[in-house]
Amino acid sequence: MRSISRRQFFSDAFQSFGAAIWLSASLKNNEVEFARSIQKPDDEVLYLSLHKNGKLAERAEKLRTLYENCTLCPRDCRVNRTKRQTGKCQASDIVKVASAYPHFGEEAPLVGVGGSGTIFFSHCGLRCVYCQNYTISIEGTGEEFSDRALAEMMVGLQKRGCHNINLVTPTHYVPSLVNALLAAIPMGFRIPLVYNTSGYEKLETLQLLDGVVDIYLPDFKYWSPEKAAKYSSEAYNYPHYAKIALKEMYRQVGDLATDGRGIARRGLMLRHLILPNRIAGTEDVLKFVAENLSKTTYVNLMRQYRPEHRAPEFKELNRRILNGEYTEALGWARKYGLTRLDR
Numbered sequence: 001m002r003s004i005s006r007r008q009f010f011s012d013a014f015q016s017f018g019a020a021i022w023l024s025a026s027l028k029n030n031e032v033e034f035a036r037s038i039q040k041p042d043d044e045v046l047y048l049s050l051h052k053n054g055k056l057a058e059r060a061e062k063l064r065t066l067y068e069n070c071t072l073c074p075r076d077c078r079v080n081r082t083k084r085q086t087g088k089c090q091a092s093d094i095v096k097v098a099s100a101y102p103h104f105g106e107e108a109p110l111v112g113v114g115g116s117g118t119i120f121f122s123h124c125g126l127r128c129v130y131c132q133n134y135t136i137s138i139e140g141t142g143e144e145f146s147d148r149a150l151a152e153m154m155v156g157l158q159k160r161g162c163h164n165i166n167l168v169t170p171t172h173y174v175p176s177l178v179n180a181l182l183a184a185i186p187m188g189f190r191i192p193l194v195y196n197t198s199g200y201e202k203l204e205t206l207q208l209l210d211g212v213v214d215i216y217l218p219d220f221k222y223w224s225p226e227k228a229a230k231y232s233s234e235a236y237n238y239p240h241y242a243k244i245a246l247k248e249m250y251r252q253v254g255d256l257a258t259d260g261r262g263i264a265r266r267g268l269m270l271r272h273l274i275l276p277n278r279i280a281g282t283e284d285v286l287k288f289v290a291e292n293l294s295k296t297t298y299v300n301l302m303r304q305y306r307p308e309h310r311a312p313e314f315k316e317l318n319r320r321i322l323n324g325e326y327t328e329a330l331g332w333a334r335k336y337g338l339t340r341l342d343r
Contacts, residue, residue, distance in 0.1 A: 044265065045192060050211045051185050059208050060182050063175035067093040072205050073125045073171050074241045088233070089125040089172040090140055095180075096122035098142040100153050102162050107300055107342055109256065109264035110164060110194065110215075117162030117191070119153065121169045126198045127233040128221075130275075130311035137169060138309070147176050151183035158191050163263050164215065166194040174205055178212060192265065200238055201245035206252075215256075215264055216249040218242075219271045220289070223281025231279070231317070246270070247292060256298040256340075268293070269342075273302045274329050277316045283332045290336035300342040301329050 050056040066072055067081040077087025084092050102115030110116040120133070122142035135141045145153070154165050170177055181193070192214035199218040220242050222228040228238035249268050256267030270293075272285055282301075289297050303326045311317040333341055 045190055046214050046266070047181060047193065047212050048185065048190070051182070056178070056182055056185075056212070059212065060175070060178045063178055063208055066205075067175055070172075072174055072202065074200055074202055074235070074237055075125050087125075088127070089123045091123040091172045093176070094144045095147065095150050095173050095176045096140065096142040096144050097150070097153070098122050098136040100157065102157065102160055103166065106166065107217075107264075107269060107298075109258050109262055109269070109298075110166065110217075112163045112261065112263040114161035114163050116164055116166040116194065117154070117157030117160070118166040118168060118196075119150075119157075121167070121173055123172060124169050124198070125172055126200050126221075126235055126238070128309075129231050129233075129314065130305070130308055130317055132306070132308045134309040147179040148183055150176065150180040151187065151189070154180065154184045155187045155189050158189060162191065164192040164194050166196055166217070168196045169198070170195060171197055171201060171205070174209070178209075181212065194264075199242040199245055200232075200235060201241060203244050203248055206245060206248045210252050214253065214266045215269060216253055216267075217269045217271065218246060218249060219273065220246060220285050221273065221280060223284040223288075227279055227281070231314070243288065243292070246289075250293045250297070255294055255296050267298070269298045269300065271300045271302055273305055274321050274325060275305055275317065276319055276321050276325065278325075279316060282329045286329075286332050286338060287336050290338055295337040296340050297338065298340045298342065299333065299338055301326070301333065 047056060050059070069078050070081050070087055071078060075088040079085035079087045081091070081093040086092060098120040100119045103118035104111050104115050106116045120136055122136055122140045124137035127138055131137050157165060167177060193212065194215040194217050195209065195213040196217040197219070199220050221238065223239055225236040225239055229236035232238060253267050256269055257265045259265055270289060272280065272282065274280060274282055289299060303321055306320055307318045
């Protein structure tokens with residue numbers, strides 16, 4: 001396991017992940033001060049109350065035991081990850097990070113002036129055939145970090161002026177993330193946590209995150225169990241668990257709330273990637289959102305699909321979406337009364 005200082009991590013990241021990315025993400029001094037000035041006050045960040053009453057430590061301890069018989073996600077692999085046994089996601093109990101930097105390509109309420117402090121975790125339990133980040137999610141590119149080093153990473157991104165910490169594909173590392181949060185708070189960590197997930201979540205895991213996560217950023221990938229099984233490594237139960245997960249996330253944080261400058265403070269932000277040939281079941285997904293969450297749910301209808309990884313093996317996936325398919329999706333959103341679309 002590799003445990004390094006925050007300074008060394010950012011030095012390594014600059015060299016390993018590309019100077020151009022970091023230079024484009026760097027802020028001028030006045031921009032950093034501006035970004036810090038609009039970070040949330042302590043009493044508005046959900047996890048601080050759990051920390052003050054000792055419940056965050058209790059959650060961390062309870063979650064840690066799940067590594068020994070892993071049931072964190074719907075795969076229910078039940079392997080002992082503390083002994084380096086791996087299940088579908090191929091992750092052990094030690095966090096592996098592919099990159100961490102201020103990201104300016106996310107949704108506008110997350111980016112603001114200072115960017116979204118995005119941490120890309122290696123491995124994934126869903127394993128989609130068209131994954132654009134397959135070298136990270138499936139091949140597992142990245143470096144291992146202790147929970148303490150992860151905490152330092154989070155605080156470092158806050159000091160760079162990021163408005164939030166954006167945890168990308170976090171499900172299989174939830175125990176480590178909560179433990180890292182426990183260590184980060186005494187270091188001065190105070191910005192919102194964004195849980196950026198595929199939507200393939202278990203209710204029991206999400207319930208342990210109630211009051212920990214400020215902003216949920218899930219996908220709703222498929223309506224059809226058959227499509228989920230075909231394109232996401234036999235995850236036939238994806239639609240079932242995604243529906244339950246979205247309802248629970250919405251129960252916890254509600255509609256997206258922003259501050260006076262439009263920066264996300266709390267709430268649900270839903271992503272739906274439109275796939276060619278109606279594979280994603282977009283109309284049914286949007287109808288579900290309108291009828292089971294709210295018509296003011298923040299929905300990002302994503303049109304950037306491109307055939308990556310193994311997608312060319314599937315004729316129906318081997319093209320970008322057409323303009324007509326995107327227009328069709330917008331029409332369905334209007335049909336079901338959704339009023340808060342990110343396009």
